[in-house]
Structures are given as C-alpha cells and as structure tokens.
Amino acid sequence: MDGREWRSVIAAAQAGDRRALDELTAGWLPLVYNVVGRALNGHADVDDVVQETMLRAVGNLGSLRDPDSFRSWLVAIAMRQIRDRARRRQTSPLDEAAVEQDFAELTVVRLGLEGQRREVAEAVPWLDAEDRQLLSLWWLEVAGELTRRELAAAAGISRQHAAVRVQRVKERLEAARGIVRALDGACPGLREVTAGWDGRPDSVWRKRLARHIRGCGRCGDPRETVVPAERLLVGLALVPLPVGFTLSLALGGKTAAAAASVGWSAKVLGALTQPVVAVTAGAALVAGGAYVVTQPSGEPPPRAAAPNTSATATRSPTPTPTATPSSPAPQRTARSYGSVVDAVDQAPDPGADPGALPRRPESGLSSTWGAKAVMQHRGESVTLDGRGYVLVRWQIAPHDRPGALAMPTWTGLKGRLFHVASGGGRRMDDVIGDGSDRGYVTGMGGPDIGYTVLPDGTQQMWQNEYFYVDGTVTLHLNERGASYGLTVMPVDRAAVDEDVHHGPAQGALRYGLVRDTGDDTAPVPQYVTRATPADPATVARRSRV
Structure with missing residues (x-):
C-alpha cells in the first residue's frame, strides 16, 4: 500500500470507520512488535509494551494532525513505552536475564x-x-x-x-x-x-x-x-509475530469489551489472536562475504548481491564502481548501447561521441506535481500526461543509507514510453573526485561510506535520464533499503540535446549518449507496465508494453 492509500486509511479510521481501523492496526502491528522486541531483546515484557503501544495509538488517533507522520508517530509512542517501562522497573541485570527467548535468537x-x-x-x-x-x-x-x-x-x-x-x-x-x-x-x-x-x-x-x-x-x-x-x-x-502472540498477551489480560471501548473491533481482536504471516527473506552468504536475498513469489523483486570484496569471487551481477580514475575504460560491444533492456549493459568509452537525437513531436507534458516533482520518500509518485520529453534526475545518497536499491517503476501506461537518452555528465558508477577527502567518491558510493547496489540485471543509470511520453504514465519512487530521491520535470528536446552532447560546463567525465532509434524500436524503460499494481515495487523488469 502506497503513501496516498495509507493516508486515506488513516483519515477514514480517524473519522470512525471501523474497517479502516482494523486495517490500520493489523497492518502496523508487526512493525511495532519488531521495534519493541529488538529494543527489549525479547524480554517477557515485550507483549505488554506492544499492546500498550497499540492501545495508546488507537486511543489517541484523533490527535494525529498529519497522516503522513503516522509511522514516526506510532514508533515514537512505542519508544516512549519502552522508556517508561525502564523507568518503572529499575530492573537489575538478573531480572533482565529472565527472558523467554531473546530476540536475537528469534531473528x-x-x-x-x-x-x-x-x-x-x-x-x-x-x-x-x-x-x-x-x-x-x-x-x-x-x-x-x-x-x-x-x-x-x-x-x-x-x-x-x-x-x-x-x-x-x-x-x-x-x-x-x-x-x-x-x-x-x-x-x-x-x-x-x-x-x-x-x-x-x-x-x-x-x-x-x-x-x-x-x-x-x-x-x-x-x-x-x-x-x-x-x-x-x-x-x-x-x-513475524510469534504464534503464541494471543489476545491475552496482546491486550495484557484486558477483556474484549474493554478493548472494544477504545475502538478495537472483533476483526482486529481476531487478527491479534491468529499467527501473522510476514514476508520472510531467506539469506545466504556467498563467496567473498556477498549475500543474496530470496523472497516469495509476488513480493518485491529480490535485492541485489552486495558489492563483492573478495579477489577470488567470481560472481559480479552488476557493474562495480571503478577502483581508480586511471582504470581502463570497459570495452564496447558490437551491440548498440541501450538496446538491451533486461540485461546489464556496458559503459561507452568516456570519449565516445553521442549519436544524433531524433526529433519527436512535442505538444507539452502536464505533471501532477507542477513544473518540478522532487520525490524523496517511498510511496511518492508523479503522473505525466501529454506528448514530450521528461527528465528523471537521480540523487543517490549512500552516505545517508547504502544498500540494495529498489528501482522506481512506471505504471498505468496508456500510449507509448521510450527511453531516449542519458546525460548529466557521468554514469553513476563513474569515479568523481580526486580522493583527497574520503578515499574516493562515486555516484554509487565508496568503501568508506558503503555502496548503493542495483538489482540483478538492471542497467546502470546516468545522473540524468531522459524519456519520451506520448500518453499517460505514473512514475513511483520505491525507496526501500538504499536512500535515493528523484527530480522529475518536463523538458524540451533542445535541453536534452544540449545535455547529451555538451554536458556540464565543468568536470564532465562523458557527455552522454542517445538511446532513441527514432522509431518504435527505441528502448522502453525497465520496470514498466500498463497495469496498476497495488504495490508498484512488484513490477518485473520484463514487462508487456
């Protein structure tokens, strides 16, 4: 469920919609359980603190003014209950050792x-x-x-x-x-x-x-x-919540009538008495300490393996950051760069001359965010309508939170969508900076701040990616794991051509490249669908468009 859908559920629950309250409490209970469980290391008091947190949240839901802050508001309640519990108990080390099963073992x-x-x-x-x-x-x-x-x-x-x-x-x-x-x-x-x-x-x-x-x-x-x-x-x-997480534990012995008096319906109480099935990712370490994550069918695409740090490892699913600015440029293949949508592509030589950008009709694009959409959080989206070019500019922040990147997705496509060019002066895995401040810096990170890693088979992005829209489509930010943001704004062909062929005035490693073939064989973006899935992060790379 994206941010807008959660906002509507929260608003409905505040207005007294019992079904919305059911959905809200059942949906966020696992998060609260994980916060409390890990903070208390699985102490027997976890169940009491969780139930008190949920009861307080339900009882004070009407005081929440900004639905967008619900998650931080709920977690803040949980943290207050954890601290209150510590102040009340003034526990000794011996008391704290009396745990049913520590949360580390459960994890x-x-x-x-x-x-x-x-x-x-x-x-x-x-x-x-x-x-x-x-x-x-x-x-x-x-x-x-x-x-x-x-x-x-x-x-x-x-x-x-x-x-x-x-x-x-x-x-x-x-x-x-x-x-x-x-x-x-x-x-x-x-x-x-x-x-x-x-x-x-x-x-x-x-x-x-x-x-x-x-x-x-x-x-x-x-x-x-x-x-x-x-x-x-x-x-x-x-x-996942333990099977033994029953009504008596969740509500601390309170009767169903008392629970209902603060807004808990029979459906919510029923949800609390049943085992909760959560998505469980299986993990396995492979050569060199890299890892892969597997997930059940229907869930978001698997995260990519972490950057390989072993000289003996053989698996390298994504292009890794160049070690030094003097490293030799990758060899170009005979296949036209950008013509392969579902496989990792090779970087063109830094000095390669971009091709000519074909002309397409431009009547202008409208955006639900106006002239510029600046999307920074998971669940945000922008809908584009009309005929013309659009810039998607990446802001990857491994210094804020590195890890596996969940790619943005295009959904609800009506008409045509092409990936026409890449620019901004550099590919995101190009080395930038002389290394005098933090070893070395790349768009995808470095050894001192961690790496942002692409999912298996994903094309490496450039700082500026350009698309051509002829119809209607929605772009979603699916930030999960690695921190990143997107700036999305309609532009004209002249701006695309200037960026691709001339690049930034200072420090361009390579100007850009043209992916557009001028006809309907131009590459389409990865992660695009004409459908409107409930969770945009589940869009597969190979899509029927």
Whole structure:
C-alpha cells in the first residue's frame, strides 16, 4: 500500500470507520512488535509494551494532525513505552536475564539467517539497553521500513544528532560482532579469560573480551572479509509475530469489551489472536562475504548481491564502481548501447561521441506535481500526461543509507514510453573526485561510506535520464533499503540535446549518449507496465508494453 492509500486509511479510521481501523492496526502491528522486541531483546515484557503501544495509538488517533507522520508517530509512542517501562522497573541485570527467548535468537531462527547476518543478530545482546533502543530503529531504517527522518522523530532527536548516535551504535555493534567471532574460535587465551563467565552477555564482560581481542593477534584477525552491518541488513524482512502472540498477551489480560471501548473491533481482536504471516527473506552468504536475498513469489523483486570484496569471487551481477580514475575504460560491444533492456549493459568509452537525437513531436507534458516533482520518500509518485520529453534526475545518497536499491517503476501506461537518452555528465558508477577527502567518491558510493547496489540485471543509470511520453504514465519512487530521491520535470528536446552532447560546463567525465532509434524500436524503460499494481515495487523488469 502506497503513501496516498495509507493516508486515506488513516483519515477514514480517524473519522470512525471501523474497517479502516482494523486495517490500520493489523497492518502496523508487526512493525511495532519488531521495534519493541529488538529494543527489549525479547524480554517477557515485550507483549505488554506492544499492546500498550497499540492501545495508546488507537486511543489517541484523533490527535494525529498529519497522516503522513503516522509511522514516526506510532514508533515514537512505542519508544516512549519502552522508556517508561525502564523507568518503572529499575530492573537489575538478573531480572533482565529472565527472558523467554531473546530476540536475537528469534531473528536468526525465523528469518533463517546464516553467516555474517547471523553474527550481527547474535551481537545485539552485547549492547546496552539504550544502544539497543536506537539499534531497533536503525535496523528497520536499513531494512527499508523507516526513513532517517522517521528514526530521528521517533527517537526525539534531530537528524544531525541521530547521525552521530547511529554511528556510535554501529561502532559498538561492530565491536560486539568481533566478540561473537572470537567466542566462535579456539583461542586458548580467550578460554582462560572466560573461565569464570556464566555465558550471559553484559557490559562488564563485553569490556573484558574486547580488551583481550584488541591485544590478541588470533582473535583480532577475522577469518574472512567483514561485510558492514548495514549491507547485511538491507531489505531484511520483519520478524513475524510469534504464534503464541494471543489476545491475552496482546491486550495484557484486558477483556474484549474493554478493548472494544477504545475502538478495537472483533476483526482486529481476531487478527491479534491468529499467527501473522510476514514476508520472510531467506539469506545466504556467498563467496567473498556477498549475500543474496530470496523472497516469495509476488513480493518485491529480490535485492541485489552486495558489492563483492573478495579477489577470488567470481560472481559480479552488476557493474562495480571503478577502483581508480586511471582504470581502463570497459570495452564496447558490437551491440548498440541501450538496446538491451533486461540485461546489464556496458559503459561507452568516456570519449565516445553521442549519436544524433531524433526529433519527436512535442505538444507539452502536464505533471501532477507542477513544473518540478522532487520525490524523496517511498510511496511518492508523479503522473505525466501529454506528448514530450521528461527528465528523471537521480540523487543517490549512500552516505545517508547504502544498500540494495529498489528501482522506481512506471505504471498505468496508456500510449507509448521510450527511453531516449542519458546525460548529466557521468554514469553513476563513474569515479568523481580526486580522493583527497574520503578515499574516493562515486555516484554509487565508496568503501568508506558503503555502496548503493542495483538489482540483478538492471542497467546502470546516468545522473540524468531522459524519456519520451506520448500518453499517460505514473512514475513511483520505491525507496526501500538504499536512500535515493528523484527530480522529475518536463523538458524540451533542445535541453536534452544540449545535455547529451555538451554536458556540464565543468568536470564532465562523458557527455552522454542517445538511446532513441527514432522509431518504435527505441528502448522502453525497465520496470514498466500498463497495469496498476497495488504495490508498484512488484513490477518485473520484463514487462508487456
């Protein structure tokens, strides 16, 4: 369900529509369960905190003024309940250890995690309670369930402060991963250190073990390339609600009548008493620490493998960023660049002269966003109508959130849609900058900030992509995982021609290229359909247009 549909559901629920309330509560319950479960590490109080969060949300739904902020508002309620619970209990370490089954174990078992993904989950219990609270939000941000803005709002801090705190949590998580790896080894010195340890993670033993690892050549040397946690968590599914999550647990012993008095209908109560089937992504580590994610049929397309960091790995599904500006240019194939829609294409030589741009009739395009659409969040879309050219400009932000990129999609096409040219001065995998500030910088990221990775078989984008519309079509932003935005604006042929053949005035690596053949054999975009799917992210690359 996209943003506009959720807004209508929220508005209807605020107006007293019981069916909309059913849909709202059942739809967002798994997210709340994951936030609370990970923050409390699966403590027996998780069920009580979840039910209290949902009851408060239902009871205060009328006070929500902006439906667009519902998700951050709901998660903020959950975080307040978590903090209130901590203040009320003033729990001792012994009390906190009395868990039914820790959430790290649930994550491993229910999502079938292996290798380094399993390592990340098992490292979580080594973090302090405050760090786990923020980690519960960051984990969902990287998985594509929250945006950075929503994370900051839920935590009650600014985005700048959030960036600092998230970085600290990531550093502590990586240190905890080192402890998990070391405990899985056979270091005699570590066995001596842990002789008196009861096996329960806590801050005292974390410091002791970390001190040993720093001074131990055996424990401090990972046996394989360590993949950053954010690249391991991209696109990871929510942990499904447990089968035992029944009405008595969800409502904390409250009667059905009491629950109904605050707006819970029989359907909602029924949903809470049944096992919830959530999308569970299976993950497997492959050579060099890269990973692949598999998903059930009908769900969004699988995320691509993370950038391969091993020299011995053989699988490379997408073009990887060039290592240095002096690397040789890829060899061009005999096939015309851009004529292959469903396969990875080769980059033209930087000095290649773009072809002539054919002329097509232009009567002008109208846009539901006006002169310029600036789309930054999942669920946003723009509808174009008429005949003419349109610019789609990419803003990829691996420094904000790297990972697998969920491509935008074109839906509801009536008429024709062509991919006519690419420009902006560079392909997104071109190296830009001299490396003096952060090693080196590319449009798709770098080793210091992480990479934005394309799905398998996707053509590499240029900074500016140009299309020709003759009819009506809607472009959707499907941001899940990697952070990116799109600027969409109607332009004329002269602007396209200028960009492709002359590029930016300064620093152009290559001017551009022309994909348009001048007839109906011009390439169509990937991810385009004449249908209007409920979830635009499910549009397949090979579409009937």
